Amino acid sequence: MPSPDVYWLALRRAHGVGPRTCKLLIEKFGAPEKIFQLNADEIAAAGVPRNTARNIAEFRDFESLEKELCELPNIGARVVKWTDADYPPNLRQIADPPPFLFVRGSAQLTDANYIAIVGARAASDIGRRMANRLGLELAAKGFGVVSGLARGIDGEAHQGALDAHGKTIAVLGCGVDVIYPAEHRKLAEAIIESGGAIISELPIGTQPLAENFPTRNRILSGLCLGVVIVEAAEKSGSLITARMALEQDRQVFAVPGSPLSGKTRGSNRLLKEGAKLVECVEDVIEELAPQMTGPRSSASPPEVPAESTPTQLTSNRTAKVEVAPFARATEGAKTLGAVTESAMTILNNLKDSERLHVDSIIESSGLNAQTVLRLLLELELEGRVTQHPGKLFSLA
Structure with missing residues (x-):
């Protein structure tokens, strides 16, 4: 008798x-194993369509799918099903x-406050x-950053989130055991090790074929409250991702x-x-604030209770959130006199060196x-501070 998860893959x-x-079938009949107990007419x-119904009723290749499931732990992967409580609430909609x-990875996908950043592979330096x-x-x-692990804009978005010790998710157009492009293997490992995740709907071993990426993009946008095109x-x-985001009632920037x-x-x-213009992160946060799930601080992302039901997760999207925006450069004169003790600690550290790496400042x-x-x-x-290439900082 195949395990319950095998029927999900089989369907x-x-x-x-x-x-x-x-x-359609899961909403009508419930668990997939019940569907495979039906005949084609039912x-x-x-x-x-009748041909599709016949294909389901006559499906018998359960053994190979059982082997595929057994292989998942060997690559550090798991299956998250549509009916599971930890299925992404935005994606369910x-x-x-x-x-x-x-x-692959330990990220809890129930955090609804994800924002996608995507763009050109052959991107300019700026x-x-x-x-x-x-x-x-x-x-x-504290927001989750979603992108596609591609060269250029995607890779930089992931790396930026990692530099902030934050959570980032890569949505692949291939199997989760196939890292594409190959030069992003270390980046993929860093995403997993930092508490993020690599996800795909495609079977393990699936290669990055061109036809996989448009359908992948619906997952990328569906996970998020909004999509930023750089x-x-x-x-x-x-632009396909942007179109799908609009179809999913997501904000496009x-x-x-x-x-x-x-x-x-x-x-x-x-x-x-009609896309929203983005010049700084505040342009994104302020636009999406009414949709975010609960108060948010810069120190840690919000937690969704493990016992929350899918319905509860969905209803949280209408919660309001107060966002403390960064001080804009044009308002610098108003804030120069109000430096917190923590900020002064950083300024004092920078006084003792021409340039300091961000890790040294943290330490x-x-x-x-x-x-x-x-x-x-x-x-x-x-x-007050100038950033230099290589995550180096100095007093301005």
Whole structure:
């Protein structure tokens, strides 16, 4: 007798069965093992095409799927099913949610406050810096950063979140055991080791074929409250993600770029069509504040009770949140006289050295990493501190 999880995999692998059909059948009949006890006529009566219903009723390849499940612990992966309490609440709300996800990493996916950052693979230097900074600032504020592990903007967004000792999730267009591109293997390992996760709906061993990525993008946007496009050409996969985000009733943001650059024509067009303009992290946070689940501090992300039901998780999306924005550079004159004791500790440390690495500042200050990163950002915006390449800081 196959294990219950095998039936979940089997339902999705039956020829002709996609995410919408899975959702339809599970809502109609409950657990997938009950579906496989039905004949083709009974399945078709639920609104499934007869050929597809026959494929489900005649499916017999359970043994190979059992072996696939047994392989998951060997790669540090697990299955999170649509009916599980730890299934992502935002993702459950879309029209075609994956019936299950393969997950590598310890991240709790029930945190609804995720924000995606995506963009060009062949990104400009300034675009990469912007993605890294947005990832760092969002993570320093306690938000989860989601991206696709691709070269360019995606990789920088993940790295920025890691630099803030925050949580980041990579959504793959291949199996969770296949890291693409290969040069991001260390980045993928760092994401897992930092408490983040690598996720995919595709079977282990699936290679990164081009047709996998558009469907992957619906998961990337579906996980999040909003999607930030940093750089996108006119024909870009990031624009597919933006379109899917709009279909899922997610907020779309775009970072403006030079009209002379082909790398940003797509993102600039999004701005013409109504996307929210992003110049700093506050532009994202302030727009999404009404949708966020509960109060948020920069020190730690919100926790969703383990015993929460899917209904409770969904209803939390309407909760209000108070966000303390960073001091803007234009308001620096108003805040120069009000320096906290913690900020003064950082300034005093910087006085003793021409440039200090962020890790040295964290160690010498005695403060936690997220507090130091937040304070450095505020001091930089106030014009007191300058950031240099390599995460080095000095007095301005």
